[in-house]
Amino acid sequence: MAPAPAPQLSAILREAEAALASASSVQALAELRARFLGKQGSLTRVLRGLRELTATERAAAGQAANRVRDRIEALARERRSALQAEGQSRALSQQRLDVTLPGAAAPRGHLHPVSQVERDMCSFFQTLGYSIEDGPEVETDWNNFGALNFPEDHPARDLQDTFFLEDGHLLRTHTSPVQIRAMCGREPPFRFIVTGRVFRHDLDPTHYPMFHQIEGFCVGPDVSFGDLKGTLHAFARHLFGAEAKLRFRAHYFPFTEPSAEMDVSWEDGWLEWGGCGMIHPNVLRNCGLDPEAQQGFAFGMALDRAAMIRFGIPNIQLLFEGDLRVVEQF
Numbered sequence: 001m002a003p004a005p006a007p008q009l010s011a012i013l014r015e016a017e018a019a020l021a022s023a024s025s026v027q028a029l030a031e032l033r034a035r036f037l038g039k040q041g042s043l044t045r046v047l048r049g050l051r052e053l054t055a056t057e058r059a060a061a062g063q064a065a066n067r068v069r070d071r072i073e074a075l076a077r078e079r080r081s082a083l084q085a086e087g088q089s090r091a092l093s094q095q096r097l098d099v100t101l102p103g104a105a106a107p108r109g110h111l112h113p114v115s116q117v118e119r120d121m122c123s124f125f126q127t128l129g130y131s132i133e134d135g136p137e138v139e140t141d142w143n144n145f146g147a148l149n150f151p152e153d154h155p156a157r158d159l160q161d162t163f164f165l166e167d168g169h170l171l172r173t174h175t176s177p178v179q180i181r182a183m184c185g186r187e188p189p190f191r192f193i194v195t196g197r198v199f200r201h202d203l204d205p206t207h208y209p210m211f212h213q214i215e216g217f218c219v220g221p222d223v224s225f226g227d228l229k230g231t232l233h234a235f236a237r238h239l240f241g242a243e244a245k246l247r248f249r250a251h252y253f254p255f256t257e258p259s260a261e262m263d264v265s266w267e268d269g270w271l272e273w274g275g276c277g278m279i280h281p282n283v284l285r286n287c288g289l290d291p292e293a294q295q296g297f298a299f300g301m302a303l304d305r306a307a308m309i310r311f312g313i314p315n316i317q318l319l320f321e322g323d324l325r326v327v328e329q330f
């Protein structure tokens with residue numbers, strides 16, 4: 001008959017108590033658990049030996065062994081939470097978190113060169129009392145051409161230049177249709193500035209199928225060509241410096257009469273800058289205004305050109321490709 005396990009059990013318990021109390025890590029604790037309670041553990045071996053006892057002996061010894069096992073489990077749990085608490089307070093006392101340190105800087109974007117120029121131009125005209133007006137990029141033939149006094153057979157209506165949409169609308173080829181939208185139903189005097197995208201069938205180093213224009217117009221009972229020249233002169237000095245000079249060349253636009261193209265002095269020569277003129281009586285009439293009582297001036301120019309000059313960008317396509325290596329330079 002096998003020996004009664006009682007002395008063996010208390011030896012195991014004592015040994016386990018000592019070992020668990022001195023276990024110095026959670027890892028060591030797991031190994032100890034295996035040493036006593038694992039498949040080959042000393043307590044497990046005792047439990048296995050119970051088979052050889054008589055039924056009465058087995059019941060008593062089994063209960064005793066279970067109590068030892070529960071005790072060892074409980075000790076292991078206690079030791080484990082003690083170790084974890086110790087580890088945590090050690091970590092808290094060693095690691096320092098300085099919440100006043102600056103965080104990692106998030107990359108910050110900036111306005112596109114064209115937007116920078118656009119905002120600068122608009123705020124200049126706002127100081128002259130202009131209001132900002134806006135219009136859609138998809139326009140009617142009437143607003144883009146008809147109301148602006150373009151004859152039916154004007155070459156600008158040609159498919160070569162204009163993107164026509166299937167429903168009879170078109171992509172506006174200039175910002176001038178906003179003149180029509182703004183003047184209809186409004187009582188002069190008024191002055192507006194418009195910026196926006198326009199579209200033409202064109203592609204080379206200085207032309208792109210989409211570009212930006214700025215357009216201004218001013219209507220009142222006694223608005224003159226002299227007002228137009230003074231306004232454009234102030235605008236040129238704002239953009240190109242106090243020394244900037246303007247040159248007007250007689251020109252033709254359907255929507256102005258008289259019309260001029262203007263050049264601005266730049267480096268050693270002249271830079272073609274835009275178009276202007278006195279708003280044609282037909283245009284005023286198309287907007288319900290009386291050309292005998294009101295007159296006005298208008299001007300328009302590409303905005304991208306000014307951005308290219310200001311930032312020294314040689315090719316307009318660089319402006320719109322969205323290549324960060326280019327855009328990040330401004």
Ligand code: DAH
Nearest residue numbers: 174176275276277298299300
């Ligand atoms: N709309 C013209 C264009 O796209 C530019 C222009 C010329 C606008 C003369 C005007 C103007 O308002 O008076 O080429």
